[in-house]
Amino acid sequence: FMQLASHNAMWQSRKGAAFGFSSIIAQAEEELKPYLKDLIPRLYRFQYDPNPRVNEAMTSIWKSLVKEPKKIMEEYFETIVKDLLKSLGDRLWKTREASANALTDLLQGRSIQELEPFLQDLWNMCFRALDDIKESVRIAAFKTCRTLTKVTVKYCNPENVSVVDGQKFMKVVIPFLLTKGLLSDAEDVRKFSLRTILEICKTSKGLLKPHIAELVSTLLEGLSSMEPQVMNYLSFHVEKYEVTQEQLESTRLSAAKMSPMMEGIESCVDYIDTGVMEELTPKLLQLIRKGLGLPTKAGCARFLVTMTLKQATTLRPFADNIMKALSGSILDNSSAVRKSYAVAAGYVAHLSTDSTLIRFIGHLKKIYCDNSEQDIRSIAGITVLEISRHASDEMKRIYVEILPFAYYGMHDSDDGIKNVWTEVWDENTAGSTGAIKLYLKELIDLLSKLMESPSWLTKRQAAETIADVAKTIEQSLLPYMKLVLPLLINGLSGRTWVGKEALVQALATSSIYCKEYFDQGDSQVKLNEVSNVLIRESKKTNKQYKRNCLDNLGLFADAYNNRLDIYTEVKDFLIELAIGEQNPDEMDEDDANEQPLFLLVKASAMKCLGLVWSKNREVQLHHSKELGTILAESLGSGKNIWNVRLGVLASLEKFIEKLDFTDDKELVLDEETLIKIFGGLKEGLMDAKYSVVRTASLNSLKKITEKINDTKLMSSGKVRQGLLDTLSIAEKDPVPGISELVKEIRKSI
Structure with a gap:
């Protein structure tokens, strides 16, 4: 009979056949019982056959055969589920569609004990059907997946189930969705997986804890892998669409922050403890160092900020390692990523140890001094500014490492970089000259080292800083003149180079503002030495340089007109x-x-x-x-x-x-x-x-x-x-x- 049921041609007189079979059932109930385990699953499925004639006839037979539907469903539930799961992979599309529709009905109202043994297979076969070649099967599978999502979310909520049962459910569904679901080639499968995961993240509360490390790391990666492909396309064709790279990166950054995945990640934060962080930290550090895609990197930075704000105590033991990872990531090719990681570093610095923060600041100094590319150099000041804003107490303890360098940075030739360092200085000193005097020794030590640099850019900036110090604190520079003047005089030896005029200005300015220095010891010899250097440099052939030398020679000679x-x-x-x-x-x-x-x-x-x-x-x-x-x-x-x-x-x-x-x-x-x-x-x-x-x-x-x-x-x-x-x-x-x-x-x- 069941073989005949598979062929539509046999159902042209379906009512008569069904009536006939119903009569047989009524007279041979006892004889049919041994066959029910085979009959019930198939009969249940045929009620959902896409052919109306078939499902109408089968529904009639089902009603005749099954007097107590609830009891029969409980008794044969396992058999029915196994049959439907198997049929979802059948070669006939009608069978696959019927199975999907049948499962949609079957799943509703089932207990966690009934579903738990089949949960992974249910998701697996439903996702397979969701990617079916036949559209009607995909539509049916979509409904099944929607029902399965509701059931899954329900039984992952501790308000609906016991902790033990909920953990069993979570143990099956989370790993499956993270691996088979989010990594599927089928877009619909990925979307359903993500939707389900995000719903679980919102409702599962404490049940999330054993899975948070995997959830957070996978979702962070998913920010890039599931980003609309149009964004990647645009990143390679910005000129064609008259969009700047910065505008596009800003848009991608905003999209990542507002992504539902980011919302799911942040919903996990409240349930992170030290144990979770121990498992999560290696994955997080790997993503910070080697993560692919702007959204993933931006997501990592945002996650760190959220953790610092909500779980500072939990994050503190791991802050030093995170700062080490960030020290490399702030050099990313993308300016948007660099700034995101700079903000994250500013927050995490609040939790790091002083020794780590000092090393991190040293790394920023190296970045600033060793790079000629302005975009890369700028990140040093931006990061220090973020640390100043979000870890001000920690920064105060290491002012001696930061403020002298910030004052040096204030004299950068690039206005954007200069403004950032000026902001660092002003926010931490209120712009007072007292801070220069307080850290003058450290500042002069720093400038002395920088004056020995082979970089013309560095020498120029150091000299401009010396000149500004002299103008600002005047006679307070006096104790360091015996160190400053030889540095400048030695720096002026040799050929002319771009920016060398800054050394001439520094030599003249410091000499003018520290006149008392030339009242000590062999004062006239010192004066003559400075004068001779300025005269010598004024005779160089480079016109731009010569002009600056003449101006400074004149100012110096006028200042010492009574003695020189x-x-x-x-x-x-x-x-x-x-x-x-x-x-x-x-x-x-x-x-x-x-x-x-x-x-x-x-x-x-x-x-x-x-x-x-x-x-x-x-x-x-x-x-x-x-x-x-x-x-x-x-x-x-x-x-x-x-x-x-x-x-x-x-x-x-x-x-x-x-x-x-x-x-x-x-x-x-x-x-x-x-x-x-x-x-x-x-x-x-x-x-x-x-x-x-x-x-x-x-x-x-x-x-x-x-x-x-x-x-x-x-x-x-x-x-x-x-x-x-x-x-x-x-x-x-x-x-x-x-x-x-x-x-x-x-x-x-």
Whole structure:
């Protein structure tokens, strides 16, 4: 009979056949009992046959045969389940579909004791059907899987079952779903597995504990393996879709954080204890070090942050090992991953030991100093900033390791990196200079080592830091000058390199702000040594470098004008630079900066002449006519462009300021030269294009007036007339400030 039931053709007169069979059953109940173990499972399945004629007929037979359905189902449950599981793999699609539909009904309302022996096989065969070649079978299997998920979640909830029964269920379902389910090639199978796992994570509470290590590590990996493939595609075609790599990574990072898998991972956190962490830590460290995919890495970082916030005591014994793993991961190729791990390191640092944190900070310093790539160098400051924000108490204990380096980082040439280190410094010192003084020894020790670096970039930054220290704390640097000056002088030996001008500035600045150093011992020898180095460097050929050297030479010479007289030593080469013209044969026609740089050097040389001008009366008597004439002639608009003339005017003010008129018998400036200077100032006051030149010219005239007012020069008719003629030009100026200054000068005459 059951063989006949498999063939639709035999069921054309199904009602009659069913009626006939029902009559047989009624008369031969006892005779059928030995066959029920074979008959019941098949009859149950045929009730769900996709052919309506078959299932209608079989339902009629079932009702005739089974008087007590509940009792029969309990008695033959195991037999029915085994038959349905076997039939799910049958070669006939109708049999597979019927089995899936039958299982959907059968699973509802079953006890945990009934289902537990078949749980793995149920999931296995349902997943197989879910990936069936026949669509109707897949649809039926989808319903079965949905029912199986509900049943599984129900019996993994400690509110519905005993701990012992729940653990048995979990022991079967979790490993299966994590291996066979999530790793399946079929997308629907993976989705169902994930959905079930996430439901279990939400409801299983303490029953999760034995499986958390495997759950968390697998779900973290799944963040990448189950990421939509379009994301991977886009990462290789960002230019095509006008999206930056940073924008895409940010989107992927946000998606990973909001992923249901991440939610499942975080629902496990409350049930993690030391035992779980001992099992989980090796897996977690492996993922941190060698995990694949941005979502997985971002997930690891987020998990660490969550653990630190919720399970700090549990995580503490493992914090040191985690920090070691993070020390390598913060160098990831992805900037988004680097920043995520930097944040994680900031949180975990709160739980690590001081010795580990010191080693970690040392590693960050090495990253910063040894890498030339800005993106990689930046992560050092970002990580320290995160530690400062989330482990401030721990950071305070090792300020001596961090703050001197942060101050050095504040002088980075990259604005982004500089701002991060500045934030570290400000957040931990409130920007006070007291912190520099407190950690000055450590800072100087650090800078001394960095000045020995073969890297030009490092030397430049160290020198800029020294210059800033000198400006900020001035005389407080004095005890370290005997160490700082030789470092800078030695660093300036040899050829010119990019950034070398920072050493020149540091040498001049530290010397200017620590004058007392040159009052000790062989002070003049030290002064002469610094002076000679600055003069030597000012004679180098690189124009950009030369310009900076001239500026610093001038400032240094002006600061020590009472003790250092170098005018006669440097005047020849300065005058040559100040009034010389560029040789066309030496010009690089392809370099757009060639001519502007030449003019900048010229302006700096002009300013330097005034700054190095001697206060020595004898020198002034011999050289004032020469320098005064050069400055006067250089003020002509046809001679120099406006910015060079501003340099001339600045030099003229210094020249006039230093003139020694204490002896009226022999004046250090003659009338003829002064008249020439008035002539040059007239040209400056008539410059219709640049009001800044007119203003500077009038200021210079005011300086001259103040200087000669009480000398016999003012008694000279020529001088007086020259002064008044010059003022009369300025009186016509449309700028109110200039005309007001003219009135002020007139009153003082």
